[in-house]
Amino acid sequence: MPSEAAARGRRAPWWLAALAWGGVLFLHLPILVVALYAFSTEESAFSFPPPGLTLRWFAQAAARDDVVQAILLSARLALVATAGALLLGTLAALALARRTFPGKDAITLIFILPIALPGIITGIALLSAFRLGGLEPGFWTIAVGHATFCVVVVYNNVVARLRRLPHSLVEASMDLGADAFQTFRRVVLPQLATSLLAGGILAFGLSFDEIIVTTFTAGHEQTLPIWLMGQLSRPRDVPVTNVVALVVMLVTALPIVAAWWLTRGTEDVAGSGK
């Protein structure tokens, strides 16, 4: 990028660097605190600094059946929601990447709406619709809700990549005698692979962590965020809660680094909004 080349080697004024690094520190403070408290020997309160450090809460958390069940449920939900989002988001991106037609803007807006509108609206709207339709809240109602707001991250990633994909590649493939399906499988799909993977990872993370839509559509199902939310009103499990919080942080952190790694050099892919 030319601007980057021009800026390289130019030192930032000290106050700008201080503000920037201060911002980074602020962003990481809660993560550091959760990590520290997960090892605290203290059982009930949050005194800082912790009186001592221990590993025993990790074993306790792993032995808790409700924790393990919540993790498994969240993971299964996220997989189903991601699969749905990958399918719908890719179709939408293929349709809308190049063509212009009346109503295109409106369609794009509909895809953005579930994340642009507050989650509580998506949640209560789906809940009331499920009730009208006589559907019992459960695994599939949560999955439908999650898939709906995950489509946009896949769509954003894929549409950005499609727009950068040189159309001459497609033309060359067709000139060489490939039909549309062959061209898609051999030319377009490999080019989309990392953007699909990144979009899928982000969709998974989004679904794994979702709480607002989930509280409305979950019924009696307890996903990991709902489990954590429940712990906040029952402070007796503080050490286990700290450990689970740290584990959730780590589980979401590693895929994000992976998504970034996959899309390096393709500019805006992983960060294109939420």
Added chain:
Amino acid sequence: MSAPAATAPAPLAPAAGRLRSLSTFLYRRGTLTLLLLLVPPLLWFGVVYLGSLLALVWQSSYTFDDFTMAVTPDLTWANYLALLDPANLDVVLRTVGMALAVTVACAVLAFPLAYYMARHASGGLKGFLYVAVMLPMWASYIVKAYAWTVILARGGVVYWFTGALGLTGALEWVLTLPVVGGSSLSTSTLGRFLVFTYVWLPFMILPTQAAIERVPENLLQASADLGARPDQTFRTVLLPLAFPGVVAGSIFTFSLTLGDYIIPQLVGPPGLFVGTMVYTLQGSVGNLPLAAAFTAVPIALVAAYLALARRLGAFDAL
């Protein structure tokens, strides 16, 4: 797949399998291909999502009987009129005020970091900063909210640091202020504002950074060459060009604060937010019509905001 359909001559190869004739058929009828691609996502969003939203709006005019706690499908404007009750209006104003304050704070905090990322960091440092913003953004929302209840509590990190710096008096003084104060940081509006600002900050940093990155460096150089001071260049060149990015970020900070009901429950004084109101009304009270009417507030505000953002060019910066 509009791409192959848009160009390319009909293949001359002799092998004319079913797939190939289908391919040719689809290529000749670009609009049909487009429709076929769009049908599944449109069905999903049209039926599941928009259908639910419309059902919600429809139910907002149902009648709720305060005595029998029953909802009947008799259409009425009462729920919307109820929004104008002083108590309900108070909830709306409190929420909107917070959303605006959080948006402004996020924009101010995000800009230096976004600028530093876009203009001064390169190579490995840039990658590091990018991940450093992405990580907290994607780290579990509920864990972050939980962490802040721990940080802001009496005896927690913030109290320990202000004590160590000898600033406890100053902190207590701030907490006595009207509007922002409270009995402790974790039960004050200031604390709630801090947590909101924290959780949505990355949503502001990334679009702002992308927008600053797209401003050509030579425009800034030209401005400097023409004798503008750095602050003039910032105000008259960089800021207007990067502004769509800030507006794009503000869509998230504004909308997410409007609808959140977890943070207002966990941190801050007892006063209700639109989110907590909606949640309580539909859950414990069972008054879905009034809850639905309440959701009309964020829907209307976000719709107006999106229309404005679109005019400011924020959609290209998303």
